[in-house]
Amino acid sequence: MANFAKPDVPQFSVDVYQNEYLPEGGREVNAIVTVTATGGGAVGGAVTAPHLYGGGRGPSAAVAVMVDCSGSMDYPPAKMRNARDATAAAIDTLRDGVHFTVIAGTHVAQEVYPGGGRLAVADATTREQAKQALRRLGAGGGTAIGTWLRLAGRLLSSTDVAIRHGILLTDGRNEHESPQDLRAALDECAGRFTCDARGVGTDWEVKEVTAIASALLGTADIVADPAGLTADFTRMMETAMGKEVADVALRVWTPVGANLRFVKQVAPAVEELTDRRAEAGPRSGDYPTGSWGDESRDYHLCVEVPAAGLGQEMLAARISLVVRQPDGQAHSLGGQGLVRAVWTDDMAASTSINPQVAHYTGQAELAQAIQQGLDLRKAGDFERATAKLGRAVQLASASGNADTAKLLSKVVDVVDAATGTVRLKAKVAEADEMTLETRSTKTVRVKK
Numbered sequence: 001m002a003n004f005a006k007p008d009v010p011q012f013s014v015d016v017y018q019n020e021y022l023p024e025g026g027r028e029v030n031a032i033v034t035v036t037a038t039g040g041g042a043v044g045g046a047v048t049a050p051h052l053y054g055g056g057r058g059p060s061a062a063v064a065v066m067v068d069c070s071g072s073m074d075y076p077p078a079k080m081r082n083a084r085d086a087t088a089a090a091i092d093t094l095r096d097g098v099h100f101t102v103i104a105g106t107h108v109a110q111e112v113y114p115g116g117g118r119l120a121v122a123d124a125t126t127r128e129q130a131k132q133a134l135r136r137l138g139a140g141g142g143t144a145i146g147t148w149l150r151l152a153g154r155l156l157s158s159t160d161v162a163i164r165h166g167i168l169l170t171d172g173r174n175e176h177e178s179p180q181d182l183r184a185a186l187d188e189c190a191g192r193f194t195c196d197a198r199g200v201g202t203d204w205e206v207k208e209v210t211a212i213a214s215a216l217l218g219t220a221d222i223v224a225d226p227a228g229l230t231a232d233f234t235r236m237m238e239t240a241m242g243k244e245v246a247d248v249a250l251r252v253w254t255p256v257g258a259n260l261r262f263v264k265q266v267a268p269a270v271e272e273l274t275d276r277r278a279e280a281g282p283r284s285g286d287y288p289t290g291s292w293g294d295e296s297r298d299y300h301l302c303v304e305v306p307a308a309g310l311g312q313e314m315l316a317a318r319i320s321l322v323v324r325q326p327d328g329q330a331h332s333l334g335g336q337g338l339v340r341a342v343w344t345d346d347m348a349a350s351t352s353i354n355p356q357v358a359h360y361t362g363q364a365e366l367a368q369a370i371q372q373g374l375d376l377r378k379a380g381d382f383e384r385a386t387a388k389l390g391r392a393v394q395l396a397s398a399s400g401n402a403d404t405a406k407l408l409s410k411v412v413d414v415v416d417a418a419t420g421t422v423r424l425k426a427k428v429a430e431a432d433e434m435t436l437e438t439r440s441t442k443t444v445r446v447k448k
Contacts, residue, residue, distance in 0.1 A: 010037035010244055010294060012321045014337035017356035020313075021342050021349040029303045029316045031339045032266070032356035032446075035250070035289075036296040059244050061163035062099035062119055063237070064152035064193070065090055067112075068170040069104040072203060073139035079200065079226045080139050083169060086229035088131045090167065093237035094122040101155045102130060105148035105168075106141030107176040111155075119159055142176035145212070146185030153189045163291055165240045166195035167233065168212060173205045182208070186215040191247070194218045194290045196236050199438070200226050202430040206437045214271060217290030222438045224431035242293035245323055248333065249278070249286035250299060253318040256283065257306040260317070263287050266360040267298035270367045270441040280330065286322065298445070300360050305341050313342040359399060359446040366395040366404065370440035374411075374433065377424065386412070386424050394420030401444045407436040 018031035065087050073080045087102060094100055099119035102112040113133040114120040120130065148168065156164040174182055189195070195216035199209045200223045213220035223232050250273075254260050265271040277285040289297070303316045317339040322330040344350050373388030389412050396405040397417035405417070410432035412422040 010292060011039050012037050012292075012333045012335040014319055014321070014335040016319070016337040016339055017354055018339060019349075019352055019354040019357070020340040021344045021346065021352075023347070023350040024310055024343060024345060025307050026343065026350065027304050027307055028261075029305055029339060029341050030354070030357045030361075031301050031303075031317070032354070032360055033250075033299045033301060033319050033337050033339075034296060035299065035321065035335070037245070037292045038294055058095060058241065059163055059246075060097070060099075060161040061165065061241070061243070062101075062156045062159055062161045063094065063164075063240060064101050064103060064156055064166045066103045066105050066109075066148045066152055066166060066168040067137065068106075068143065068172065068200075069137055069139055069141065070106050070143045070172055071140050072172045076226075079171060080137065082226035082229045083200070084134045084137055086169075086233035087134055089230045090233040090237040091122075091127050091130050093234055093241065094127070095241055096123055098122045098241070099159050099161060100126075100130070101152075102134065103148055103151055103155075104137060105143070105145065105170070107144045107147075108141070109144075109147040109151035111151070112137065117155070117158065119155055143170065143172050143174055144177040144181070145170060145174045145208070146177050146182045149185045149189050149195070149212075149216075152195075153192050156193045163240075163243050163246045164193035165243070165291070166193050166216070166218075167236055167240070168195055168197045169200060169229070169233075170197070170204055170209065171200045172203050174208055182212075186212065190215050190217075191288065194246075196220070196240075198223055198229075198232060198236075199434070200224075200229060202434055206434055210438060210441075217271075217288060219269075220438060222431070222435050224435065239293070243291040244293050245333070246291045247324045248289050248292050249280075249322050249324055249330070250289055251280055251284055251286050251320045251322050251330070252301065253284045253320075254303060255305075255315060258283075258316060259304040260285070261302040261304055262300070264300050264364065265289070265297060266300045266363060267443045267445050269443060270364050273299075280322075286324070286330070298356075298360065300357070300364070301339065303339060303341075308341075308343050310343050310345050313340060315339070316341045356446050360443070362395050362399050363401070363443040366392055366399070366401065367441045367443075369395065370404075370408070370436060374437050374440075377411075382424055386422060389424070390420035390422040392420075393417050393422050399444060400447075403442065403444075404436075404439070407432070407439060411436055
């Protein structure tokens with residue numbers, strides 16, 4: 001397993017799980033690719049030696065915390081206080097030397113700390129100053145999230161660091177700019193920084209918050225009770241401090257005549273990557289995966305290959321990992337996986353489905369069934385909603401996704417999980433429905 005030049009950058013390995021056997025005339029090859037990064041340092045920033053990207057403990061990093069300060073944050077008043085406390089806890093979690101800023105978001109974006117279009121550098125003094133500045137945060141005004149993201153992007157780009165990350169908190173819908181404005185802001189920020197997005201309470205739009213996290217390769221979640229914000233912000237910042245390599249891309253090469261039908265992340269959550277391809281030379285494309293610390297993720301590739309005769313075999317895809325540099329160059333991170341196709345008349349070999357492929361195909365269908373079922377329920381199509389959510393219960397049960405099964409049980413009464421027989425609950429708490437929708441893409445790893 002190759003590593004990336006310096007001792008404290010994670011080493012990347014690639015493992016491929018597939019059934020490479022195809023029947024005569026068969027053209028579709030599916031594979032699960034497990035990418036694992038190890039040995040870079042502990043998550044939480046406890047990195048021990050000077051790094052590829054500069055000295056100190058861990059790579060150079062910059063973080064922007066965007067706090068919703070719109071008028072609705074005053075209802076109830078504890079919400080704003082919880083947001084201030086959570087931001088203070090996040091600031092306390094920054095390791096020394098990390099650049100940071102706090103942004104107040106309403107229908108405009110304002111710098112709370114340090115101000116002047118610059119970033120502060122975390123130490124005991126700046127942390128205390130930032131927490132003092134947080135006390136001035138009050139609620140009033142509208143919501144235009146695109147302006148918050150654009151300001152964060154400008155500030156994070158103002159310093160030369162390896163890792164750029166945002167944390168965004170909102171409690172309402174993005175009512176003071178058009179969906180097109182938000183989309184344009186996300187397009188502008190994509191690739192410049194990653195961002196975790198959180199909705200607090202139940203008056204925000206799930207699809208807006210999840211779209212922000214998806215576009216910026218971060219996580220999305222609900223914090224239904226504002227009292228949970230401090231613990232959540234602390235966890236998010238600890239994870240951000242554990243990232244050590246930014247702008248990692250999955251590079252996929254396919255041979256002449258092959259067509260890469262899709263690339264998606266399938267663990268720890270389902271994330272479609274197919275349309276994010278950046279061309280990387282003859283028959284190669286790069287798919288962005290964001291920043292990495294010590295962790296493992298799974299990807300599902302589907303390749304359509306030219307038909308071949310019995311007994312023939314070919315390389316259907318070659319997967320490697322690269323880190324894209326600001327100068328446009330890409331450097332290999334080591335690790336390589338090969339996806340093969342072998343044509344056989346052995347029916348048992350060519351018709352068996354690889355367990356990993358089967359598992360993650362089911363997890364992707366589970367996420368889709370939940371989202372479709374909830375949309376149909378909102379539209380009043382209760383018969384089709386029941387069928388979709390019943391299928392979701394069946395898939396969650398079969399795959400051992402206990403967390404999702406538990407969330408589903410708050411929206412439907414489960415009669416028989418194995419057959420997916422359910423009844424829609426007459427009354428569902430809004431927080432329960434929103435939690436299920438927000439977390440619908442979270443998956444469980446296949447038991448290897």
